[in-house]
Each structure stands twice: as C-alpha cells, then as structure tokens.
Amino acid sequence: MPAHAPAAAQADAHACLLHALKLTRVAVLGASAGAPSSLQLAIRHPARVSALILMVPATYMPHAGGAGTNVPPGLALIFDTALKWDFPFWLASRVARKTLIRAMLGTPPALLESASADDQRQVANMLDFVLPVSARRLGLLNDGEVTRTLPRYPLERVQAPTLIISAQDDLYGTFERGRYTAQAIAEARFIGYPSGGHLLVGRTAETTGAMLKWLRK
Numbered sequence: 001m002p003a004h005a006p007a008a009a010q011a012d013a014h015a016c017l018l019h020a021l022k023l024t025r026v027a028v029l030g031a032s033a034g035a036p037s038s039l040q041l042a043i044r045h046p047a048r049v050s051a052l053i054l055m056v057p058a059t060y061m062p063h064a065g066g067a068g069t070n071v072p073p074g075l076a077l078i079f080d081t082a083l084k085w086d087f088p089f090w091l092a093s094r095v096a097r098k099t100l101i102r103a104m105l106g107t108p109p110a111l112l113e114s115a116s117a118d119d120q121r122q123v124a125n126m127l128d129f130v131l132p133v134s135a136r137r138l139g140l141l142n143d144g145e146v147t148r149t150l151p152r153y154p155l156e157r158v159q160a161p162t163l164i165i166s167a168q169d170d171l172y173g174t175f176e177r178g179r180y181t182a183q184a185i186a187e188a189r190f191i192g193y194p195s196g197g198h199l200l201v202g203r204t205a206e207t208t209g210a211m212l213k214w215l216r217k
Contacts, residue, residue: 001138001139001142005142005146006146007036007037007039007040007146008037008040008044010036010037010040011037011038011040011041011043011044011045012044012045014037014041014045014048015041015044015045015048018048024047024048025047025048025049025050026048026049026050027049027050027051027052027053027215028041028042028049028051028052028053028160029053029054029055029211030052030053030054030055030057031054031055031056031057032055032056032057032058032172032174032198033058033143033144033146033147035054035055035057035058035059036058036059036146036147036150036153038052038054039052039054039059039153039155039158039181040153042158042159042160042162043153043154043155043157043158046157046158046159046160049159049160050160051160051161051162051163051215052158052160052161052162052163053162053163053164053165053211053214053215054162054163054164054165054178054181055164055165055166055200055207056106056165056166056167056170056172056174056178056198056199056200057164057166057174057177057178057181058143058146058147058150058172058174058177059150059174059177059178059180059181060150060151060152060153060177060180060181061176061177061180061181062152062180071106071171071172072102072103072104072106072171072172073103074099074102074103075103075104077103078092078099078100078103078104079140079141079144082100082133083130083133083137083140084133084137085133085134086131086132086133086134089130089131089133090131093127093128093130093131097127100127101123101127102171104127104130105123105126105127105197105198105199106170106171106172106197106198106199107123107170107171107196107197107198107199107201108169108171108197111169111195111196111197111201111202112201114202115201115202116202118204119201119202119204122199122201122204123199123201126199155181155184155185156184156185156186158185158186158188161187161188161214162182162185162187162188162189163188163189163191163210163211163214164178164179164181164182164188164189164190164191165178165190165191165192165193165200165207165210165211166178166179166190166191166192166193167192167193167194167195167196167197167198167200167203168192168193168194168195169194169195169196169197170196170197170198171197171198172198174198175192178190178192179192189214191207191210193206
C-alpha cells in the first residue's frame with residue numbers, strides 16, 4: 001500500500017496491469033469505492049475501456065460532499081474497534097451481524113428476512129471476505145479517504161458506453177450520486193431499484209441479466 005493512493009493513481013495502475021497482461025481493451029466493472037478508479041481509468045486511458053459499468057457507485061454529487069460523508073451510522077465506531085484486528089471483527093460478524101450488515105455493508109438487515117438462501121449466503125460471504133482485516137485495513141481506510149474527498153471528475157470526457165446501477169435504500173446514498181453521474185456522461189444508462197441496499201440483495205438475477213443484455217448490445 002503506497003503512502004498516497006488516489007483514484008487517479010489507482011487507474012494508472014489498472015492501465016499498467018492491462019499492459020502487462022497484453023489486454024488492449026476491456027469492459028470495466030467498478031462497484032462501490034471501486035467506482036472512482038474505474039471512472040478515472042475511462043477518463044485517463046479511454047482507449048483501454050470498451051464499456052463501463054458502475055454498481056452502487058461512490059461518486060461525486062454537488063452540494064453533498066464526498067461520497068463518504070453519507071455513511072450508515074456506526075461505521076466510524078466499527079473502524080475504530082472491530083476493524084482494527086482479525087479476531088474482534090470475526091466475533092462481531094457472529095454476534096453483531098445485523099449491525100455490520102447495516103453499518104458496514106450499507107444494507108437494511110430487514111431485507112434478509114425475505115431474501116433467498118442464496119442472497120443470505122452472499123451477504124454472509126461478503127462479511128467473511130473482509131477477513132483477514134489485518135491485510136485489508138489500510139485499503140479500506142484508503143477507500144474511505146478517496147470517497148470522502150471526491151472532486152467532480154470531467155465526466156464529459158468518458159467515451160465508453162456506461163451503465164450505472166443502484167438502489168434507493170442503499171445506506172451509502174449511491175442512488176442519487178449514480179443518477180447524477182449518469183446524467184453527466186453522454187448517453188449513459190441508469191437503472192435504479194426501489195430496494196436492495198448497497199449489496200443489491202434480491203437483485204442478482206435482475207442486475208446480471210441487465211448487465212449481460214447491455215454488454216451484448
């Protein structure tokens with residue numbers, strides 16, 4: 001983890017990776033805090049991006065501050081406690097699962113009450129994926145720094161066909177941010193769901209189908 005890793009530097013690293021893999025152009029999918037670097041890749045290295053998909057994106061919106069300013073209650077406390085060490089986070093994921101789902105995963109826990117077994121397993125896997133926290137903490141903190149200090153990117157320079165997906169009850173507030181971003185990118189398409197939270201619970205088939213149909217087109 002470098003001392004300074006803004007979205008633009010991340011995008012340049014993505015481009016270097018594509019060069020090393022001898023991949024000329026790719027379709028790019030950036031979710032949540034992956035959206036800033038994905039946008040920067042499309043802006044800084046347009047020839048590399050054949051299509052751009054942003055899911056529940058942490059993006060800039062006027063008069064709203066950085067995307068990180070709209071975060072679920074309790075997230076700062078989790079970063080200062082459970083997310084400092086592996087065992088406390090593992091324990092919290094077992095005894096305070098609903099709290100983590102709401103505060104860290106940005107998803108209303110009530111959605112899981114009627115969710116399918118596959119969706120419930122997906123959410124559980126997402127929590128487990130954070131472990132080991134000791135290896136991911138610096139990256140998570142950098143994500144927070146990037147999304148808290150987002151400027152407005154020159155979205156008009158995005159040339160790739162763009163699809164943006166979010167849900168109104170995303171507790172990170174990406175719905176309006178995603179819609180604003182789509183309005184600023186030429187011919188971008190925005191898909192907004194009434195529910196699903198930050199993890200788009202219950203929307204896997206819809207989102208996958210929409211993305212594949214859009215990519216084929």
